[in-house]
Amino acid sequence: xxxxxxxxxxxxxxxxxxxxxxxxxxxxxxxxxxxxxxxxxxxxxxxxxxxxxxxxxxxxxxxxxxxxxxxxxxxxxxxxxxxxxxxxxxxxxxxxxxxxxxxxxxxxxxxxxxxxxxxxxxxxxxxxxxxxxxxxxxxxxxxxxxxxxxxxxxxxxxxxxxxxxxxxxxxxxxxxxxxxxxxxxxxxxxxxxxxxxxxxxxxxxxxxxxxxxxxxxxxxxxxxxxxxxxxxxxxxxxxxxxxxxxxxxxxxxxxxxxxxxxxxxxxxxxxxxxxxxxxxxxxxxxxxxxxxxxxxxxxxxxxxxxxxxxxxxxxxxxxxx
Amino acid sequence: xxxxxxxxxxxxxxxxxxxxxxxxxxxxxxxxxxxxxxxxxxxxxxxxxxxxxxxxxxxxxxxxxxxxxxxxxxxxxxxxxxxxxxxxxxxxxxxxxxxxxxxxxxxxxxxxxxxxxxxxxxxxxxxxxxxxxxxxxxxxxxxxxxxxxxxxxxxxxxxxxxxxxxxxxxxxxxxxxxxxxxxxxxxxxxxxxxxxxxxxxxxxxxxxxxxxxxxxxxxxxxxxxxxxxxxxxxxxxxxxxxxxxxxxxxxxxxxxxxxxxxxxxxxxxxxxxxxxxxxxxxx
Numbered sequence: 001x002x003x004x005x006x007x008x009x010x011x012x013x014x015x016x017x018x019x020x021x022x023x024x025x026x027x028x029x030x031x032x033x034x035x036x037x038x039x040x041x042x043x044x045x046x047x048x049x050x051x052x053x054x055x056x057x058x059x060x061x062x063x064x065x066x067x068x069x070x071x072x073x074x075x076x077x078x079x080x081x082x083x084x085x086x087x088x089x090x091x092x093x094x095x096x097x098x099x100x101x102x103x104x105x106x107x108x109x110x111x112x113x114x115x116x117x118x119x120x121x122x123x124x125x126x127x128x129x130x131x132x133x134x135x136x137x138x139x140x141x142x143x144x145x146x147x148x149x150x151x152x153x154x155x156x157x158x159x160x161x162x163x164x165x166x167x168x169x170x171x172x173x174x175x176x177x178x179x180x181x182x183x184x185x186x187x188x189x190x191x192x193x194x195x196x197x198x199x200x201x202x203x204x205x206x207x208x209x210x211x212x213x214x215x216x217x218x219x220x221x222x223x224x225x226x227x228x229x230x231x232x233x234x235x236x237x238x239x240x241x242x243x244x245x246x247x248x249x250x251x252x253x254x255x256x257x258x259x260x261x262x263x264x265x266x267x268x269x270x271x272x273x274x275x276x277x278x279x280x281x282x283x284x285x286x287x288x289x290x291x292x293x294x295x296x297x298x299x300x301x302x303x304x305x306x307x308x309x310x311x312x313x314x315x316x317x318x319x320x321x
Numbered sequence: 322x323x324x325x326x327x328x329x330x331x332x333x334x335x336x337x338x339x340x341x342x343x344x345x346x347x348x349x350x351x352x353x354x355x356x357x358x359x360x361x362x363x364x365x366x367x368x369x370x371x372x373x374x375x376x377x378x379x380x381x382x383x384x385x386x387x388x389x390x391x392x393x394x395x396x397x398x399x400x401x402x403x404x405x406x407x408x409x410x411x412x413x414x415x416x417x418x419x420x421x422x423x424x425x426x427x428x429x430x431x432x433x434x435x436x437x438x439x440x441x442x443x444x445x446x447x448x449x450x451x452x453x454x455x456x457x458x459x460x461x462x463x464x465x466x467x468x469x470x471x472x473x474x475x476x477x478x479x480x481x482x483x484x485x486x487x488x489x490x491x492x493x494x495x496x497x498x499x500x501x502x503x504x505x506x507x508x509x510x511x512x513x514x515x516x517x518x519x520x521x522x523x524x525x526x527x528x529x530x531x532x533x534x535x536x537x538x539x540x541x542x543x544x545x546x547x548x549x550x551x552x553x554x555x556x557x558x559x560x561x562x563x564x565x566x567x568x569x570x571x572x573x574x575x576x577x578x579x580x581x582x583x584x585x586x587x588x589x590x591x592x593x594x595x596x597x598x599x600x601x602x603x604x
Contacts, residue, residue: 198372207370207377212398217374217416262539269542269552272566280554280563284539287556 003033006303007166010274011035014282016253017290023047024251024295025159027055029063033166033305035297039179039251041225042148042157050144050159050227057140058163062132129165129172130236137161137174137226137234144227158225161234162193162249164299166241169306174236177222180255182263183239184246184271189264192239196224220252220292245301246271250281253294257285267298274298324376324399324416326355326369330409340371346381347407361385361408369399374416378405518602520560522553525590525597536560544571549594551578553585560585560600567594 009030015022023040025048036058040051140161148154160177173181178195194200198221202208208216226232246267255263262284270277278296285294328335338345338355345354348365357366363383370377376399380387388406389397397403405412520536522543534541536553542565544550549567553560561582564570570578572592573585585591591598 202372202375208375208398215398215400218372221373265538265540269540270565272546272550276552276563276565280540280552283554283556 001303001305003166003305004030006301006305007033008274008300008302009035009297010278011037011295011297012275012278012282013293013295014286014290016293017286019291019293021045021048022293022295023051024253024293025051025055026249026295026297027059028297029059032063032066034059034062034163035247035249035299036161036163037179037249037251037295037297038159038161038226039177039253039293039295040157040159042154044153046148046154046157047159049147049154050157051161053144053147054137054140054159054161054226057143058133058136058161061136061139062165065132129167129170130174130238133163133165133172133174133236134234137163137176138232141226141232142230145230148227156228158228160222160251161226164247164249166299166301166305169241169304170238171241171247172236172238174234176224176226176232176234178220178252180248180250180252182248182250182260182267184248184264184267185242185244187264187268189260189267191260192237194235195222196235197222219256241301243301243304247297247299247301248281249297249299251293251295253290253292254281254285254296256292257288257290257294271300274300324371324374324414326405327413327415328355328357329411329413335410340369340376343371345369345371347412348381355412357407357410359408359410362410366407367405375399376414376416383407519604520555520600521603522591522598522600525599527596529596543591543598544593551591551593553600554582558584562591 007030009028011026011028013022013024013026024038025040026035026037028035036055038051038054040047040049040054042050144157144159148157160175160179162175162177162179162181163173164181165172165174173192175181175193176196178197178200179193180191180195181193183190183192198218199208199213199216201223202216202218203210203213224232248263248267258281263281266280266284267277270280278298281296282294324340326338326340328338342354345368346365347353347355347357347362347367347369349358349360349362350356350364351358353365363381363385365381366383367381367387368379370379378387378389378394378397378399380395385408386393388394389399389403391404391406399414399416401414401416403414405414522534522536522541524530524532524534536555539555541553542550543553544565544567546566549569549571550565551571552563552565554563561584562571562573562578563582564578564580572578573583573589575590575592585600587601589600591600
């Protein structure tokens with residue numbers, strides 16, 4: 001299944017009930033399975049500028065690399081063969097690589113000039129997604145940092161970012177700061193990012209319990225942000241994706257105002273109607289006070305998307321150049 | 322403004338200490354930031370670590386220990402107006418920051434947990450009578466749908482984590498019980514100390530007729546997934562019904578919903594997947 005058909009994506013952003021302008025930015029590129037959300041900070045409109053730069057750099061750079069790379073998938077075995085096992089989602093990438101390597105009497109990878117590279121690439125298929133996110137978050141960081149350096153009104157601006165790149169029945173998740181990605185699988189909602197925030201560090205060190213964390217006055221203090229320093233280290237992980245999963249990317253305007261329990265019940269109850277689920281989440285944040293901008297991106301996995309074997313191959317061709 | 326501790330004994334204030342260092346110690350010896358020269362106090366009795374606006378109290382293995390708000394404590398995340406007791410001495414923790422940033426936090430919890438007021442004026446007196454007639458006529462007609470309306474929401478009342486209104490405490494006693502809603506409603510009311518309204522949907526037709534569902538969660542779905550689903554949401558201004566999935570939109574008092582949320586009034590009749598339900602408040 002094509003990734004555009006396999007994923008249903010919906011995003012919505014709202015300034016909230018208190019703030020006059022919206023410093024969050026969201027962007028989706030369904031053709032690449034890419035979603036990006038950023039929550040900017042900085043005086044005047046600098047926050048919007050920072051989050052805007054972050055999402056546009058990541059989305060344009062990643063999609064440019066993926067969509068404009070030379071199509072080499074024709075060289076490889078027909079996708080149907082590679083995914084004939086796909087009643088189950090592939091969890092083992094060496095197995096996936098194995099399918100590609102099986103000699104079928106046609107042109108196989110082994111005979112292709114890129115064969116060795118592809119094998120390498122497939123075995124570490126996720127590495128390509130990871131490096132794409134890492135490089136481009138770094139690129140966004142540089143753009144924001146330079147803008148902040150060169151224009152006094154933007155001095156000190158920065159942004160959080162959370163991004164998901166879906167490919168090959170997986171998702172690479174990259175984030176910096178306290179914007180989150182949640183996953184609803186079955187009835188269970190999990191936070192799959194860990195905030196880069198003072199509060200999270202205090203929790204990790206056992207200084208404060210998760211229950212007490214709600215009482216803290218030190219919310220919203222991030223320990224990492226994009227565009228503050230010359231370099232940024234994005235945290236990136238790769239997860240297997242299952243049919244029916246729902247991924248929620250959100251700014252802290254949602255999870256500060258709405259309990260995880262309510263997020264869970266909303267996603268679970270409204271999973272068949274993503275636009276309604278998104279507006280319901282935003283409405284709950286606003287009903288509870290809406291003290292911050294609130295943005296959500298929902299991604300529902302409706303089909304398997306292991307097929308695009310050309311996808312890593314395209315990437316590889318890019319890397320080989 | 323930095324948080325502070327006010328040292329007092331027998332109600333007489335002795336001194337104020339601003340928490341302007343990352344770590345402040347309390348003890349008998351003179352080198353402590355807060356020195357209390359009393360034999361009941363250990364040389365180094367306790368420490369307070371302050372990180373921005375949050376302060377944490379820790380007992381430093383003192384001989385006589387300490388209490389916070391009357392409870393013996395080893396480690397505590399200080400909240401505004403907490404009282405730390407060491408022997409006869411009291412240290413009151415004041416965090417002015419609280420009053421600046423916290424009302425919204427407070428308000429948030431209140432809004433989330435507050436019982437919903439009836440958003441619209443009570444229905445006219447003759448409406449229940451109409452309803453009664455409606456139900457009777459319904460009883461004679463065989464439901465077009467054999468299938469029960471499956472309730473996807475979880476209806477058991479959950480215990481709120483925050484002390485909540487008495488209405489919620491009283492509510493869990495009555496799970497969805499068949500028949501005699503009037504009796505159970507009147508029985509439930511006296512139990513509640515201060516009677517508060519609980520929103521209820523009662524099934525009028527089909528195999529589940531008579532079943533009553535208390536809308537204790539912020540969000541409750543009704544219907545059959547894949548066929549027709551609607552969601553009932555609790556908001557500060559009342560209850561709303563919204564179409565979620567299915568080709569047919571639910572009917573409220575015979576009128577099909579649009580894509581918009583529709584606010585429910587007492588005794589509205591919802592029709593969904595061939596099953597009729599009545600929305601009302603009880604208690």
